[in-house]
Amino acid sequence: MPATPTGVAAAPGRLPLFGHMHRMLTEPRGFFESLRGRGDIVTIGLGPTVAYVINEPSWVHQILTRDVHKFAKGIGYEKSAPFLGNGLLNSTEPTHMAHRRLMQPAFHTAQIAAYADQMRESAEQRATAWRDGQVVEFGQEIHAFTVAVVCRALFSADLGNSVAVQVEEALPVLLKGVTRRIAFPIGWLEKLPTPGNRRFNRARHRLDDILTNVIAQCRARGATDGNLMAILLSARAQGDGPGLSDQQIHDEAMALFLGGVETVRDVLSWACHLLSQHPDIQRRLADEVDAALAGRSLDHSTLANLGYLRQVLTETLRLYPPAWLLSRRTVTEVALGGHRIPPGSHVLFSVWTIQRDPAVYAAPSTFDPDRWGGAAAAALPRTYFLPFGAGNRNCIGEPFAWEEMMIFLATVTAHWTLHPSPGHRVRPSRSPMLQPKRVPLIVRAR
Ligand code: HEM
Structure with missing residues (x-):
């Protein structure tokens, strides 16, 4: 797993192996909204895997438009692939x-x-x-x-x-x-x-x-x-x-x-x-x-x-x-503000929060x-x-x-x-x- 870039805040309450599964299942939108005050970019645990949550709307826009070629569709789509093709x-x-x-x-x-x-x-x-x-x-x-x-x-x-x-x-x-x-x-x-x-x-x-x-x-x-x-x-x-x-x-x-x-x-x-x-x-x-x-x-x-x-x-x-929650995966290194997100990373953003x-x-x-x-x-x-x-x-x-x-x-x-x-x-x-x-x-x- 690539190292998390320095200077990126981590969401509290992450459990070993389970990550933030409990919060994702019980109060998903409240959980993402609670991350807004923690920084423009915050890491969370999807099970044992790290994901980057982007809170800054101009960076979300950058991901969806200018940098679109640097991203594949993310985990939401990967998990739907068995029936979505x-x-x-x-x-x-x-x-x-x-x-x-x-x-x-x-x-x-x-x-x-x-x-x-x-x-x-x-x-x-x-x-x-x-x-x-x-x-x-x-x-x-x-x-x-x-x-x-x-x-x-x-x-x-x-x-x-x-x-x-x-x-x-x-x-x-x-x-x-x-x-x-x-x-x-x-x-x-x-x-x-x-x-x-x-x-x-x-x-x-x-x-x-x-x-x-x-x-x-x-x-x-x-x-x-x-x-x-x-x-x-x-x-x-x-x-x-x-x-x-x-x-x-x-x-x-x-x-x-x-x-x-x-x-x-x-x-x-x-x-x-x-x-x-x-x-x-x-x-x-x-x-x-x-x-x-x-x-x-x-x-x-x-x-x-x-x-x-x-x-x-x-x-x-x-x-x-x-x-309300869109997902992407980086296919190459991506710079957001001063942060560098490594290739292969999960990226999420909450439309609800924005x-x-x-x-x-x-x-x-x-x-x-x-x-x-x-x-x-x-x-x-x-x-x-x-x-x-x-x-x-x-x-x-x-x-x-x-x-x-x-x-x-x-x-x-x-x-x-x-x-x-x-x-x-x-x-x-x-x-x-x-x-x-x-x-x-x-x-x-x-
Ligand atoms: C209120 C209704 C709808 C909402 C809020 C909505 C929302 C969205 C969003 C947010 C995306 C982009 C997902 C992403 O970037 O990951 C998307 C893509 C898409 N939607 Fe909708 N959608 C709606 C209705 C529809 C309808 C009626 C159809 C077809 C009949 C449709 C077909 C699609 C398809 C095929 C894509 C993928 C487009 C692409 O990647 O080129 N959607 N939709």
Whole structure:
């Protein structure tokens, strides 16, 4: 293991062999936030391994942009590799940029607008099935919605619907396995036939089989209708070069599932929870939605008139960024300020901590969508807001996510007001994403 550079503070409470596993599993965000005051760069123990936590946002920006070629994706992706394979989320150059260019057309504005109708259909399917006064488990409802939306955009309406339920079951099991593997990254433990490892492997094989099957069906049909799978199937990497193999298509589809399902579900779940806690904000949002719809059906063009909804979602992304902890591994020595991080080192940064810095955000824990309106918003430093990452590894799905999130929340707001379920406290789960455990809310017809 390379020596730790001098002058780098070490986080207290590191246990031999276990490192900071106990804190990573029991209070992960509090743990990372507690490191902010200890220095711009601090070491922690991931099991017996050392990792560098970067607290200085300008260095995080440097890692994601100027120095991006000095880093590989880190431990979070390494531990997801058994099911993620080599898709956009964790592939290295030059494959990454070649595949990203191929997939980019599926995320262009015109194409995103074309997904709007099926997104609205999926949102209405859920929101119109609820009864006045019903307690709705929003985590589950939104998960079903986001799986359906990604499956339909990725494959086609009929194939998408047929795989959605199976994907919905498999993803949470895989993410739970990844959490354990990050907190205590000991390779041989992952191979033991424990119940957790067996569940992880079963879910991985199930998802593999689903994708293999559906790719074969798409190939057999011939892809024509502009969905993501059609783009992948007809892709030619370089001019007349070979297209993507079934394995490559499988891995890219997996990246879109992992990148696109749980993230949107988490933001929307938190947003619904926050709205239920803030009736005044909810009322203002309802007024905006009513005025924008004015009795018409929601479509892509409506979204341009929903500025306050955008602020509500931006503030939710600030408080609850699903990818709250990003990881990298140095492939060469990297200089950050006066420090030299050796090659092969784990590097982590907490988006949660950066986006709650009291030096930049007044009352950082308060849900205040107004901070994103007017001149005050323009003055906020961009390096302190990175829910979608930055640089050439930023989120390719960001425009898709905005479309989907706005359509879902506008649809729900048009029909219902949301109220907390008495006696229930919404808390984060142990997922590697920042996910609320359960979000039971009472819906009342408007
Ligand atoms: C609110 C929703 C979303 C959030 C907060 C989010 C967040 C992120 C972040 C932070 C990254 C960069 C990770 C890193 O640098 O390590 C990323 C990458 C990625 N996201 Fe998203 N994402 C969201 C929605 C989506 C959607 C809807 C899709 C696809 C349909 C998607 C697909 C991807 C892919 C494929 C990458 C890898 C891009 C690359 O490395 O070139 N994401 N996302």
